[in-house]
Amino acid sequence: MTDIITAEQLLHLRMRALGLGPTPAGIATGSEAAGSARIEAVAEHMLAVQGQDWRSSQFALGLRAPGTDAADVQAAFNEGRVVRSWPMRGTIHVVPASDIGWMQRATGHRVLAGAPKRREFLGMSDAVLEQLVDVSLQALTGLAAEGRGLDRDALSAIWTEAGIDWKSNWRYHIIWWLCQNGLATFGPVHGGEPLLVRADEWIRDPRALEGDEALAELAARYAAARGPVRERDLAWWTGLTAREARRAIQMASESGRIALLRLDGASGAAASLWADPAALDELPRSSHGSAAEWLLLPSFDEHLLGYTDREAQLDPGHFERIVPGRNGMFLATVVADGRVVGTWKRSTRKNGGLELTPLPGMGIDLDALVPAAERWARFHGRETPALTLLPPSEKAS
Known part of the structure; x- marks a missing residue:
């Protein structure tokens, strides 16, 4: 039998899943763990946290691990626990280091398909792109082992030193291309934002998920960290097509990792919600006292x-x-x-x-x-x- 929830219960479940309620769901943040490990636990639960604003993304992680500070977030980066890259939607996020690769393989096909047209607009040939990639990877080789990397300015200076005639409006695309294809990622932090390193040197234990298994993982972890969600939420958040999102939900549902709910008073697609079944065990009868503080x-x-x-x-x-x-x-x-x-x-x-x-x-x-x-x-x-x-x-x- 499908559970029916009220709008107030929907909000309670979402706040708890987001790690913002009085009793956050699924985040192991005990005070006995090191600060960087607690930040990693938050990242693993959230799967991906919007990361284009570096300062805000740090606080988003720390807020969900009470007692941690900015130094703990930076330590999580320096220890290779989390990275900053483009896992989906062509948008930069903070992601557990072990998850970035399989996420990109599951979602990257849509954004990568538009890359040739973007390069045509920028006036960048495939031959120049290949040269820029080769020079970049050569320059990054060996830095990760020393806990070092390159910032954007340092990397583009290397392109100039290599005699490549490149344009300033190419830089973002080239760095995105390196990261989106799993060749590089932003890892260690020194004096500012994370620095670029080779992904194969920096990420020690990448998870290997493919096909339906990867889709099921996306749907299950997204629902666990966002509370009751709709199919169109998953499609938008991941950048998958509606058909792919539906398949992801089907796979996660068949494995028992998500369950169908109905929103009281709603109709059509808006009434169907998916959530982690474990979250329903502590569902309050009402919203009184269930939401977070200010x-x-x-x-x-x-x-x-x-x-x-x-x-x-x-x-x-x-x-x-x-x-x-x-x-x-x-x-x-x-x-x-x-x-x-x-x-x-x-x-x-x-x-x-x-x-x-x-x-x-x-x-x-x-x-x-x-x-x-x-x-x-x-x-x-x-x-x-x-x-x-x-x-x-x-x-x-």
Whole structure:
């Protein structure tokens, strides 16, 4: 018999799966483990965390492993536990090092298919691309063994030294191509963001998953880390086709790793949800006391980025206040009881602090946010910031 859940229960399950509820699901973050190991456990549970904003992605990991800080995240990179690369959708994420390879093989076909057209637009021939790849891999060889790598500027300087006539707007594509094809990845951190290394030298224990097994793994781990999800959520998040996403869900369901739920009051495809069966064991009868405390979530957090259907967490009418101009740049959010009630940012004023802007018709309790501000400060090694409440904007900007 298919379980029927309410919208309130849906939100509870998602917050718990996301590692943001009072009792996070599936994340082994005991205080006895080293900080870097706890960050790795979060990454393994989440499978992939949006990573184009380096600072935000660090906090997204640390927030889900209370007591860790930025140094623990960087240690997880330096120890080869996690990497930063392009596992899917042509978007950079933080991923467990052992998972990046099979994920790319399962999802990369769609983004790689568009690469020749992109190179034609850039005016880059296949011969030049091959030369750039060869020179890059030669330059990276041996660095991983020493815990070193190259940043973007250093790598492109090597192209120039090799006598290659390259254009500045090629650099992103070349580095993406190296990473997307599993030839390189961003690993050790020295003085800034992760550095580029050869993937075959840096990743010690890659998992080998192919075909239906890989699809089932994607569906099962996505559902375990995002709570009840719809088929179209999986298709969007992975970049798979609707048919591939349906196959992934079928494989995960047949193995017993996900179960079908029905959303009360919904109809059609919107009513069908998939979740980790183990999550249903602690499903509350009501939402009272089940959601997390007030939270300050970083920009691009999976709380919103992990879904196409975000109505449980955010009033659709407020979407453009979180993503101004629908430009893909998700602002940092203030969350209460699992729902977005405002945005926040660091103040540019001399005395610093955090500025909070409520969504229209919603309030922000500054006193209730003090623990969240303290958590943010501890992670970044700062003093607890002052909180300033700004008036809600009159219109989405």
